[in-house]
Amino acid sequence: MEIFNSLEEIRDIEPTVVALGNFDGVHRGHQQIIERTVRSADAMRLRSAVFTFSNHTSTLIKKLPDVKNILYPEEKARIIEDMGIDYLFNIPFTEEILTMPPARFVKDILVDKFMIREAYCGFNYSFGYKAEGTPEVLMHEGIKHGFGIHVQEPYEIDGVVVSSTYIRKLIAEGDMEKCTRFMGRMYSIGGEVVVGNKLGRTIGFPTSNIMIDESMATPPNGVYITYCTYNGVKYPSVTNVGVKPTVGTYAKNIETHIFNFDRELYGKKIKVEFIKRTREEKKFDSIEALSRQIESDCIMAKAYHREKGSL
CATH class of the missing domain: 3.40.50.620 (HUPs)
Structure with missing residues (x-):
């Protein structure tokens, strides 16, 4: 072309x-x-x-x-x-x-x-x-x-009627399943992986973090079942969009835990495709409570990916 x-x-x-x-x-x-x-x-x-x-x-x-x-x-x-x-x-x-x-x-x-x-x-x-x-x-x-x-x-x-305006509304509401139907593909956000607070790694759930691209429509804060593409390969993953209220005050970002993946991605480009929102972001009373919820989020996301044959 x-x-x-x-x-x-x-x-x-x-x-x-x-x-x-x-x-x-x-x-x-x-x-x-x-x-x-x-x-x-x-x-x-x-x-x-x-x-x-x-x-x-x-x-x-x-x-x-x-x-x-x-x-x-x-x-x-x-x-x-x-x-x-x-x-x-x-x-x-x-x-x-x-x-x-x-x-x-x-x-x-x-x-x-x-x-x-x-x-x-x-x-x-x-x-x-x-x-x-x-x-x-x-x-x-x-x-x-x-x-x-x-x-x-x-x-x-x-x-x-299918329109870009309606699709932006679906993204803003976090209705990623309907968004996929109207777009004909999953909505995605990409970027360069940056250094986060490294909390995920210390509690057993390392994440790849990308900053919010202000030019892009962004889903609301919450946890999503996702795919993460790196170097042309699509991996099953789970993603949090938000500000990490349990551990401090942070700018809104996207942090993705990629299943069965242990490579360091700092400085690398990734793309996150949003499949389904599973819950809102919330503040937990302790890091231990947050860790238990993340484990539950991962179990749910893995079950979805297994059912789809991607894990």
Whole structure:
């Protein structure tokens, strides 16, 4: 897959079928749009492409703080590439694009830059000045410029429309099982392992600690059954998200105990995938009481992993 990080980089490309949207979670609704794009491009012997923005549009449109990410940029690109896309147009969302009239947006970007022959988008896709560009406007412009438009109806699971906003809500509530169903994959957070207070090692449950990435949506404090990926290998694990109230005052972080694993990971990159929340974080009366609870948490997590055949 060829990635373009600015409009200026795009030149001498082949005609395309383009999936249009933020694709900030590449959730199951997004996946359907991308799959249809790839199939259409293959049938028409054109290049498949995804057009998205490298920053979230709400930040500029609503003048809000950065919207929390569901995917890291490199993970988003990898997922899109794995779906068979040829070109990823990962363009900064700027004031110029924000204020661009819809007709000019179509002509200058979709037609002249992307060499578009066909487009796929969601029912709520918007573009151009004051979001005046709608799927209906896109259809009108498509007739004018000679490219086809396919609009996907709302993608629902159990009567709920799949959206990145709803997925952020599920993450914030700690409903990781439903999050997995809506995303089509487990939610994950990655980072470099840092030195913690080393309490886990002294009580028999060594952990690998990563700091909270403030750019990412984060599950609430509590204990989770997880997988931990290191060096391309996925290991069953149990994870605490929180501030360790029993042993002092700490910044919120993620500490993972990896089963049947005894390697030192300080300074190494790991990824933690969240399967299921088992309890809230709480303050215990003593280190001994905390140790007993951790042992119980591990027993529960191991039972789950054994049932799934991963331990």
